[in-house]
Amino acid sequence: MLTTPPRLRKMASRAAELSVAACQRAVLDAGLSAGQCADAGCFLGVGASGGAFEEFEPFLAASAPDGQFDPEALASRGLQLLNPLYAFQLMNNFALCHAAIACGLQGPNGAYFSRGSGTVHAVRAAAAAVAEGLCPLALAGGADSALHPVTRAELARDGEASEPLGEGAAWLVLGRDGMAEQPLAWLMEAQVVVDARLAEEAERWVARFDPDCVVVAAWSAVASAALRRGLGATLAIETLTRWGNCLAGLPALALCVALDAAVKAGLSRVLVLSAGVDGDLGVCLLHRSRP
Amino acid sequence: MITAVLTGVGTVCAFGSGVGELWRGLAEGRSAVAPVRQFSAANLGVQVAGEATAADIDAEWIRTQLPPDMAITLEAKLQALQLRGALRDRKLGFAVVAAAEAWTMAGLGEADRDLPLILAHGLEHGFPEDFAPLLRNGRVDWRLANTESGSVRMRSPVDAAGRAIRQLFGLRGPLVAPVSACAAGAMAVADAAQMVARGEADLVLCGATDSMLNPLGMGGMARLGAPSPRAEVDACRPFDVRRDGLAMGEGAAVFVVENAERARARGATPLAVVLGAGTSQDAFRATAPLPDGSAAARAIMVALRSARLAPSELGYVNAHGTGTPLNDPAECRALHAALGAHAELVPVSSIKGAIGHLMAAAGAVEIAASLLAFQRDLLPGTAHHQQRDPVCDVDVIGEQPRRARIDVLLSNSFGFGGQNCAVVLGRAP
Incomplete structure (x- = not known):
């Protein structure tokens, strides 16, 4: 259960609340000090705006008094019903900013809208920032909620994502090689393949990396089935049916599953394949031990 | 070490379409902030803005801003975007016009369509008018919301402008959509330059687009208290002792960021170096x-x-x-x-x-x-x-x-x- 301070709740979407909670857990789990956080980068894949609809609905009703939208009514009545900080619930980047504020992350950063691949881009940007010495460590991940009523309606209308819908956030801490005494895993690859033929690409990446396991994180059952067709006999973990579709959060949650598979199940190489609705394929590879 | 240079730029802003208009306005020391023309902003708490010169952003307006050959090629696709309702989000049209200018200035062509696009976007444009018919006794009846697939209703997709440019220009590279609020546009240029410097791409189309000049956008910003409450054309007075808030604006800028060696080899004239x-x-x-x-x-x-x-x-x-x-x-x-x-x-x-x-x-x-x-x-x-x-x-x-x-x-x-x-x-x- 999330315990969000009331003031944060006025300014934070559901995705931002989840992001803050996950970021705090990641910082705690990695044992980061305040000083380390101050130098840390943060890069996040984020979804669409998610302001609390129970606050928005009275605004809408007051702005359409006779069943028709009236800009004058919006100005004179509707806006007065919105909490002044509601705009911050809508700003896409606040899923990152609230987490940065909560954890004191002051390093290089970037928020990327994600249809799946944006989250992988965030992980890639974080890895590059660390590799290029812009920061000694960086947090990267994704946060989103598909349970927002507008998002649900859009997804249903456009048939872009499979049920069950879900919500979630995950942040991972990336550091320079040699920084931690016992790293959980090494991130060997993080890239996006554009307009991918999913089954063929899955087959190609499996042939290239020979993973012990593949974590499949697709937005739709169709895409998931296509990816699994390309995996052959390779062990696969499906995420869509386990947590529901967490949109921008899903690839990052899948990376957590991959870490778990590497650490707890002792698998050497775990591949994460994430497919959004834009046809792009995210590819991340974790190694359990130093390559 | 690889150097990244700017070889093309396109803009839309309150001075008009085209970077020449932007430079001319600034060179003449003018201001283009004025009372909002698109709709009555009388009671919104913000009444002036840097509004793009066109009140209506539609397929016809976009077509008139494009180079003639591009206008002909894209006419049908622009009409299709309009029919879907996508052009209700003004920033989409601004981005297309700015991208066309940058693309043309840099002299890009068919062989360049694999380039990555890094386009920063502002907040989705919400359409309160689309929710009104769904209201029953003050609540939204979501059973009524499931209308035509592919049409833009309730709010525009966050990355709508990037997707439109990708479709209109036949781009095959990745689309990255930074959404880092007011820093997003600069971050897009920074990301593009880093991509070139790392050798990940020789050529990147990058930039940003935004418009919050609609009743909900302006009213929401007024609730935050960020804009100047004065309905005067000098609403925004940076660094002045009398300053009391910002003036909202809208527009887009798109750049071609290129490997300097590649630009030199093809005879392109760089506008600047991203250092x-x-x-x-x-x-x-x-x-x-x-x-x-x-x-x-x-x-x-x-x-x-x-x-x-x-x-x-x-x-x-x-x-x-x-x-x-x-x-x-x-x-x-x-x-x-x-x-x-x-x-x-x-x-x-x-x-x-x-x-x-x-x-x-x-x-x-x-x-x-x-x-x-x-x-x-x-x-x-x-x-x-x-x-x-x-x-x-x-x-x-x-x-x-x-x-x-x-x-x-x-x-x-x-x-x-x-x-x-x-x-x-x-x-x-």
């Missing part, structure tokens, strides 16, 4: 910038370090300069912290008084504006700045541009939520 960039996070409050400017200073110092430059080598600073009571002093403190004694010497200006605050597109349009320094040896002025606030202790350029030949400039962008980005540009050799 460095830096980002940081205030991690302070959602509602205010870090007062001492230390996080913003960090972004500036990282940018200078990545450019391998000393502060004294900076010839001009294009400030974020929103004209809000808190931002301007914080930015001046950041400049002092990052530049030391040179902060009192380097000329500083903000163009937000002239065209408004373009939100996600601000950083990109301001980088385009800064190119005036290299193109015409003119440093843009600060519209409506008349009496410098003593706490803004930097050399603020007044309302008229200042003639100077400089070789290196800095452009600052600071976003809601505390995201900061600084970009250093150099005169092309």
